[in-house]
Amino acid sequence: MKRVLASLIGASVMAMAMAPVVQADDHKMGGTLTMAIQQTPRHLNPAVQSGTATGAPGAQLFAAPLRYDENWDPQPYLAESWELSEDSLSMTLNLVKNATFHDGAPITSEDVKFSVETIQANHPFKTMFAPVESVETPDAHTAILKLSQPHPALMLAMSSQLMPIIPKHVYGDGQDPKAHPQNSENVVGSGPFKLVEFVRDQHVILERNDDFFMEGRPFLDKIVMRIIKDASARTIGLENGELHMVAFENNVRNINRLKKVDTLDVSPDGYAAIGPIDWLAFNTKKGKTADKAVRQAIAYAVDKDFILKAIMLGAAEQANAPIHPGSPLSDNAVNAYDVDLDKANKMLDDAGYAKGDDDMRFELTIDYGWPALKPQAEYLKAALKKIGIAVTVRASADFPTWAKRISTYDFDMTWDTVFNWGDPVIGVHRTYQSSNIKEGVIWSNTQQYENARVDELLEMAGKENDPAKRKELYAEFQAIVAEELPVYWTNTLPYHTISNTSVGNPPRGIWATSSPLDRVYLK
Amino acid sequence: MNYLLPVIQRIFYAVMLLVAVLILNFSMLHLAPGDIADTIAQASGGASPEMMAQIRQDYGLDQPFLVQLGQYIGKVLTFDLGYSFFYNQPVTTLIFEKLPATLLLVITAQLLALLLGVFLGVFSARNPKGIVSYLVTFIALFGYAAPVFWTGILLLIAFSLKIQLFPVAGMIDVTVEGGWFVRALDIARHMVLPVLTLSSIFLALYSRLCRASMMEVLGSDYIRTAKAKGLSERQITYKHALKNSLSPVVTLAGLQFSAVVSGAVLVETVFSWPGLGTLALQSIIARDTPTILGILFFSALVVIVGNLITDLVLRLIDPRVGKSS
DSSP, X not given: OHHHHHHHHHHHHHHHHTHHHHHTOOOOOOOEEEEEESSOOSOSOTTTOOSHHHHHHHHHHOOOSEEEOTTSOEEESSEEEEEEOTTSOEEEEEEOTTXXXXXXXXXXXXXXXXXXXXXXXXXXXTTSSTTEEEEEEEETTXXXXXXXXXOTTHHHHTSTTTOOOOOHHHHTSSSOGGGOGGGTXXXXXXXXXXXXXXXXXXXXXXXXXXXXXXXXXXXXXXXXXEEOOOHHHHHXXXXXXXOSEEEEEOOHHHHXXXXXXXXXXXXXXXXXXXXXXXXXXXXXXXXXXXXXXXXXXXXXXXXXXXXXXXISTTOSOBOXXXXXXXXXXXXXXXXXXXXXXXXXXXXXXXXXXXXXXXXXXXXXEEEESSGGGHHHHHHHHHHXXXXXXXXXXXXXXXXXXXXXXXXXXXXXXXXXXXXXXXXXXXXXXXXXXXXXXXXXXXXXXXXXXXXHHHHHHHXXXXXXXXXXXXXHHHXXXXXXXXXXXXXXXXXXXXXEEXXXXXXXXXXXXXXXXXXXXXXXEEO | OTTHHHHHHHHHHHHHHHHHHHHHHHHHHHHSSOOHHHHHHHHHTOOOHHHHHHHHHHTTTTSOHHHHHHHHHHHHHTTOOOBOTTXXXXXXXXXXXXXXXXXXXXXXXXXXXXXXXHHHXXXXXXXXXXXXXXXXXXXXXXXXXXXXXXXXXXXXXXIIIISOOSOSSOSOOTTOOOXXXXXXXXXXXXHHHHHHHHHHHHHHHHHHHHHHHHHHHHTSHHHHHHHHHTOOHHHIIIIIIHHHHHHHHHHHHHHHHHHHHHHHHHHHHHTTOOSHHHHHHHHHHTTOHHHHHHHHHHHHHHHHHHHXXXXXXXXXXXXXXXXOO
């Protein structure tokens, strides 16, 4: 929290004083950056495929209207300026004039309109452009997004991860954009790098777009993204210099080991917008966990410090609230439920769950979505035994097995990791809004949590353009859910970017490698 | 004719077996809760009910089980393994894209294990009490007992990190430019560690088996006769004894072919070797049913054909096989 505050204050000062200095950084041109990515992307078109696997190459291939710095401040990108009307119902984007796609065709407002419509029709995040009723194109370089209501989330939604500008003359040929052959080969992009080759399970090779609209960018000649699923191989590759960079590393043992290597920079910065939070979710409609007192008692029995130190080995940050602590809208000062076994026992006694002869009160099950969360599940079993709750750990064979259980409400508790995806409207509301209780859909409101005031607050915050008022609304929301605990947040996911010291300007912005790597260079 | 009849019979059984494998695999995968819509939601970081319904409709997952099964078998009979949900590519294309890499790895590892195993087996059979013989046994058993991914990681730490001889992952270095020779050399460099890892499992099997079989043969009457005739030690070992002791080794090599495909899954994962194993793992994780089924079908095919070939080769090496039946 301190770090965030400091950087926020520092940011506003720096933004004024240092802006020219940042521009004049001492970079070199040329070179090939070799980095590893953990997963094979389904394809490379982020307009119709969400997720960071597609995001990393996608943000190099496609430009977006805006980009973000480390302080959540929007910067001009494809839009050299932007303007929100006084009624907050139309966003005008003034596109740069010299921008072209990789095939030489100019990037026009028609492409912006087409991109928004394609994303609206095919992207899983329905809320991010839901209020966009139409896109007007008064001239080739002006696009006006018409909104049905004020929609502050639009600003973050206009980043590379969520709003790539794709060419209408390629993807608008009538084929299903989700299965378009040019999503994987001959990609015609708008970004700083062009596709050379994408070989599944092997690599994505990108080369410099010499006609990129930003003068002098990108700095690198080539980026080779090698797909390496094995964490040990990535670690050794970084150590022996075969890899320049790995982002989204979350194996804490490897992270801590690499921190000791002189030739490497290891940084947790850059993941605030992606905003991954580990949490313990409760079934609020069925069984003992439907009782708020039980949920709170469990929270008091779980030692976040233990999780942070023994499981995360000090590589993660504490999370107390639904919004990632790196976000300016987060209120991490809500009740953190510091461990207090006496209080937990008393709460359960008072709620009428007396201990039986075996010193136990009742039984619960705990699920976990993937192997990385198993230690937390095992720990929960031990922690809740102390307050007389017998916990059975239920493993799942794979993700779909777990997703089916949770989304059909066949669970008491589950550990989970959920991403914020920039604005709370995109990644936070979905977990708490009663309108998003949707059976069969994982990462909807699977807790089946209902609170009329929360619904109202989220509705208001979603269309509040005044940052201070918006923060207040979210603060009240966070206080309520922290009290009622449909989920109990414990920590951020320990994502780290590890780069060789020879890499200049490693991505530290809020979108990590799902942002343009046009300023990265090799010393 | 006498020679062909059992072969035709075996081919008939093989086809029946394949159909059974197909039905069993399809049914088992269908029983598992959840489907590709969930994994696409996972890869996307979320989903809407409409989107999930759309995916299920697109892939025919909303049809009744028997309809799906019937459609699938019908397609396989026309050599169509279907479309991968995850990659939006024909499964046959995916498999044949990955097959060369796996074959290269598996065949090299098998040959290495076989040659080295036979050599070590013969060597230790000739001096069964020697210190070298015990050392061979120890190393071979160690390789067999150690989990293959662990061996792989150890080799990586030793020869990629401490002594930086070999690359950590992949099959080619895309930054290497040059003619076919340079590229072949590059692939060979990438192959060393995965091949060593994979062959470490089989080395023990072959060397132990060859040793036992050799010792048995060396004790038999005709070897004594050969010695009495005054043949040299070398001639006896390689011409008379080895030829006769090879047949169990060849049988095992054939049977192990299936294990090589399964072992390759782990080795390929550790070394990011872009073969069938990596594809298998990815498709299992993604619950990409057509791809999983395609790979399983293909593996069954490989095993059955491997056994057939073993049988035929044995008939060539050892004329006694087949005559008695």
